[in-house]
Amino acid sequence: MSVFLAALAVSTGSLVTAAGTAQAATPLPTHVFAPYFEAWTGESPAALAQQSGAKHLTMAFIQAATKGSCTVYWNGDTGMPIANSTFGSDIATIRSRGGDVIPSFGGYTADNTGTEIADSCTSVDSIAAAYESVITTYDVPRLDMDIEDNSLTNSAGIDRRNKAIKKVQDWAAASGRSLQISYTLPTTTRGLADSGLAVLRNAVSNGARVDVVNLMTFDYYDNAAHQMATDTQTAATGLVSQLAALYPGKTQAQLWASVGVTEMIGVDDFGPAETFTTADAATVYNWAVSKGINEISFWALQRDNGSCPGGAAADNCSGIAQDTWFFSHAFEPFTGGTSVPGNDFSVTANPASAALDPGKSATATIGTAVTSGSAQQVALSVTGAPAGVTASVSPGTVTAGGTATLSVSTTTAAVPGVYPLTVTGAATSGSHSTTFTLTVNGTPPAGGVVNGGFESGALSPWSAAGDAIVATPAHSGTKALQVVPTASATGEAAQNVTLAPNHAYTLKAWVQGSYAYVGVRGGASASTWTSSSGWTQLSVPFTTGASGVVTVYVHGWYGQSALYADDFSIS
Known part of the structure; x- marks a missing residue:
């Protein structure tokens, strides 16, 4: 039994006694960019936060290890308890750099398997104690509740969750602790479905304050045409109308200030028909600043790279051609809520690939576009050509919005294989690149894993x-x-x-x-x-x-x- 549950067993029901002395967590900025971090990959959140420039992270996910349990772990993994030994030093490092983390309970897997804590545990006090243990262990100013799939129809779990949130909010207020609660919910392109609204209605009936409603503006699965930035705006506008009915005493500015949006950068789970592009990032950023929303997030930090262009949704890449950390850099200025993006541009290749027999050549159109601000001069170059291959871009400089021609030629000495050529555009605002994949036809040189089937009976050369x-x-x-x-x-x-x-x-x-x-x-x-x-x-x-x-x-x-x-x- 944890110290929190043990204290509950001997107290008169006060969760303040259970959690011990609260520290004063620093509140989050009024406007915050906090992408999701996949906490199960073994990577360091502090290291990736520093590499990407994202000061704040939403940490996914906290859940029970088995259905019916009242004890939570990171990812439901009993080897990753809620303790300083798990992510404690990373969170302290993030905080020392001026950032913070938002632990997120639930997630699709937990919501689908009954291991989301309020679905799993039938004791409201035990659920509240689990929330408090996370708050006091990591001294965080906000908890996120990612509620989707089966958790949206579990009325008993919804009620227990909101009752526990109310208890924790009362404890935090009595302890002088700053605490916010966000609900992350799936959405339609016009606002929450009734299942999501039911979660908020129950919160109101239980007196649980919801500080931020964070819409998952992706995975619509409606087989309709989508422009993801536009859909984000219409979904949030619909949400504000819904919140106005739930909270009639709030002004429009206050309602917009309680909105969050989470994009799925690149290709989402539905497929290429729902693709959040690099151009969409600038549109959403400018709109979010103009509306004064609370939070921009995306799924997920580990996907913010272009290592699998043309691919399906994956946990470690976006499925589109992009610079590494493009989306992080695009949204980072949102924290604080006052900055406006300057001049910026994008670079694309059409077609994005070619297959040539040795001695043949091909061309592609290199396109540039203004993604924010005004057009600027962009210097173009290409790298990555192997021996026997030459590549050049003409003209070497264009005004953003213009095009150039990539010319690729091979000699008979070109080694068969697949070669990514990187076309880079450089301007005063920074640089961006795209990949043109060249396949030289033929049989690649030999090479591979030795003793890959271990039939030798020996480890060597492993x-x-x-x-x-x-x-x-x-x-x-x-x-x-x-x-x-x-x-x-x-x-x-x-x-x-x-x-x-x-x-x-x-x-x-x-x-x-x-x-x-x-x-x-x-x-x-x-x-x-x-x-x-x-x-x-x-x-x-x-x-x-x-x-x-x-x-x-x-x-x-x-x-x-x-x-x-x-x-x-x-x-």
């Missing part, structure tokens, strides 16, 4: 400590690799592989076990993971650097049981 070759379980053949994490360290096996330089590849491997990661580092950096009791194939696209050398690895998260890997390949 470097590993404490790992072993086992006969069962094996995905194919008679052998597989067993990777054994410890209580305090990841278990890992790795080998160096030499491939063609500046070439696009895909690493594949079969794994089973908790938090099994497969990836490459060194000359390229990419990874993915799964938690599965059965064999699951992971696929990791990557592009080599100038040397062609990468380190292929598989590892398991510390504190987890052994995992198994088999049948590594690179193609």
Whole structure:
């Protein structure tokens, strides 16, 4: 039993006693940009916040480990308790840089599996104690409730959640603590559906204050044509009308100041028909400043890169061509709420790829567009051409809104393979780039994972400590690799592989076990993971650097049981 629940057991019902002495958390800015951080990836939120420039993060997600439990963990992972040992130092670092975090309860998985705390736990006091434990452990000024899917129809859970929020708000007020509550809810393009409104109506009936209603302006799944920036504006306008009916004493300015929007940058889960573009970012930013809304967010910080243009929705890339951290940089000035974006532009290639036999050539149109402010001069250049390939852009300078021609030619000595060429536009406001993917037809040079099926019965050339070759379980053949994490360290096996330089590849491997990661580092950096009791194939696209050398690895998260890997390949 936690100290909070233990205190509740002996108190007269006061949650103030349960939580101990409150500290004075610093309130969030009136207007804040706080993208979601995927807390299950093993990455450091402080490091990514610094790299992206996003001072504030929404941390996703907190939930129970099993349905029926009243104890919460990060990601429902019992190895990630609500304690200073989990993200405590990261949050302190973020705060030392002038930022903060917003812990988010729920999320689609929890809402779908009954592990959202108010759905899982039937004790209002225990739910309130869970909220208070997060507040006091990390000294945060806001909690977010991400309520979707089955949680929207669980009337008992909705009522328990709002009753617990009211108890926590009373505790915070008695303790002199600044505390805000936000509800993150799915939306239509015209405002909340009735299921979302029901959550807010219940909050009103329970006296629970909702400071921010954060609309998920994506995943509409209505098979309609979408312009995502326009849909954001119409959804928020509809919400303000709905809030006016719920809170008739508020002015229009106060209603707009309680609105938040969360975009899904790039391609959302529905597919390319719902794509939030780099141009949409400028439109939403300018609109958000003009309306004075409270929050801009997006899903998710780890997706803010263009490593998978043309792809589907993924947790680690946006699916569109973009600069790394483009959306973070576009929205960062919103924090504080007074700045107006200056001149900026975008760069595109049409077509974005070509396949050539050695000795052939191709062209593409490089387009530029004004995304904010006024048109400016943009200097264009292209890099990444391998031996036997030449690439140039003409004219070398255009006014934003103009076009140029990318010319690519190959010689008979060009090495077959896939080569990303980077076209960069530079101006006084900064630089942006786009990728033109050149495929030189033919068979690429040999190279790949050695002993990828472990049928030799030996680890070599894999470097590993404490790992072993086992006969069962094996995905194919008679052998597989067993990777054994410890209580305090990841278990890992790795080998160096030499491939063609500046070439696009895909690493594949079969794994089973908790938090099994497969990836490459060194000359390229990419990874993915799964938690599965059965064999699951992971696929990791990557592009080599100038040397062609990468380190292929598989590892398991510390504190987890052994995992198994088999049948590594690179193609």
